[in-house]
Amino acid sequence: MSKRSVTEITATSGNQGEPRKTPRGESKQPENATNDEMGEFEDAWEDELESDEEVVDSEARKDEDGMDIDDEVMPPIEESEEQPPAPDVFIPGVHKLGQDEILEPDDSVDNLGEQRQRFPATAYIVAGTQADTAKNNEISVYKMSSLHKTQRENDSDDEEDDDDDALDEDPLLEYRSVPHLGGVNRIRAQPLPASSPLPPVSQPYYVASWSETGKVHIWDVRPLIEALDVPGYAVDKARTHTPAFTINSHGRAEGFAMDWASSGEANPSALRLLTGDIHSKIYLTTTTPSGFNALSQPFTSHTSSVEDIQWSPVEPTVFASCSADQSVQVWDVRAKGRQSVAGIDRAHESDVNVISWNRSSTYLLLSGGDEGGIKVWDLRNIKKRGTTAPDPTPVAAFHWHKASITSIEWHPTEDSIFAASGADDQVTLWDLAVEQDDEETGAMDATPENGRDVPPQLLFVHQGQKDVKEVHWHPQIPGMVISTALDGFNVFKTISV
Known part of the structure; x- marks a missing residue:
């Protein structure tokens, strides 16, 4: 199976497929997309689900005076009323602070942060391309803004809902790029952390890219984010067009596996990759x-591609x-010999x-295989290295997808919900807490359409994209999902979480 990852949602708002591009500085509207054994999970929602309309939540929009547009009732403006002056905008490199002057944040334009529920939404992603020529590739930081709730055709004109959330406005897509070899x-x-803003402007914000050349490059993309947010911001190409660091440990061997970790909120700059x-x-x-x-000694328990x-x-x-050796391994960096400490030798019938x-129930691990299967594992049951115990049985197993699983991710806060994508051009949302009632089972047709049983845990199937390669939950907008494919990005929200 060939895999390429091209997108990752940044914490403020990565396998194949080249994102759509517009000339730098212009905007483009993204294209619209058009019985397994289970363990017991608690249903925190008790089957109370929101409408399946595709929506994207965000914090309330602010007017120039900093008021919530959705909540304000505007009185008639008297001609004699004096309007407050617009705040001065400070542009780094253009303006200079005078003596005793300080910068004050304008809260009316800061609509980012955790638990964003109102429209319009804004999200940032970083993506990489796969051009036909190595030197033509790029890394791009995208800003998606003016993301509104989609208005349904059958919405009544005489509805009393005058909420601005229902506006069907065109979204905006802007980006800044740097060249990437390979x-x-x-x-x-x-x-x-989900509640944390980006580091101060003076501090870097890193992304790492796995290149087909066998190099792993670490880039400071903070100037690209600033260029999207601050009018007239001049990008320092010496800082952005050259990697901050390159990992040469892999020689000429390319790869796909990569993950960051930090030491937590107390010191998020202490990074490990x-x-x-x-x-x-x-x-x-x-x-x-x-x-x-870059440490020189590798971890070496797998026998095939990681x-x-x-x-x-x-x-x-x-x-x-x-790994492609069909196993899932668990490691401790403190262990001697750089060998795994536990594992599942045959987690899937083919490549994993x-x-x-899972960030909430931390003993749960999801896996997706090349055969299209999805499995949920209880890590408390996996065997330690050196023992002859048999492999554990998965807590749950699903075989809905008819092609390779290309991406899988637990919801960041709800421990029973996850999203998956497959090479069958589907993005699926699942909830392990949902169980089918006996009454519902009796009322259903014994032979579902096309002869396929629909698992009750399958909440939603999103279609319309070609060659879907990666899916992510937004860490700050509850229920928002971004998927990437050969023909572009999709942003949608379907459930109340």
């Missing part, structure tokens, strides 16, 4: 006060990996393409 196999953004290649080796790169440090890596959400020294570690 196709981008996968790209990952530096992690930040794992990278795995097609020759079964995994390397660790860390940060020090003087910069990045396809995906995930750091533990709670144990800073523990990570999991999956992707994994995802």
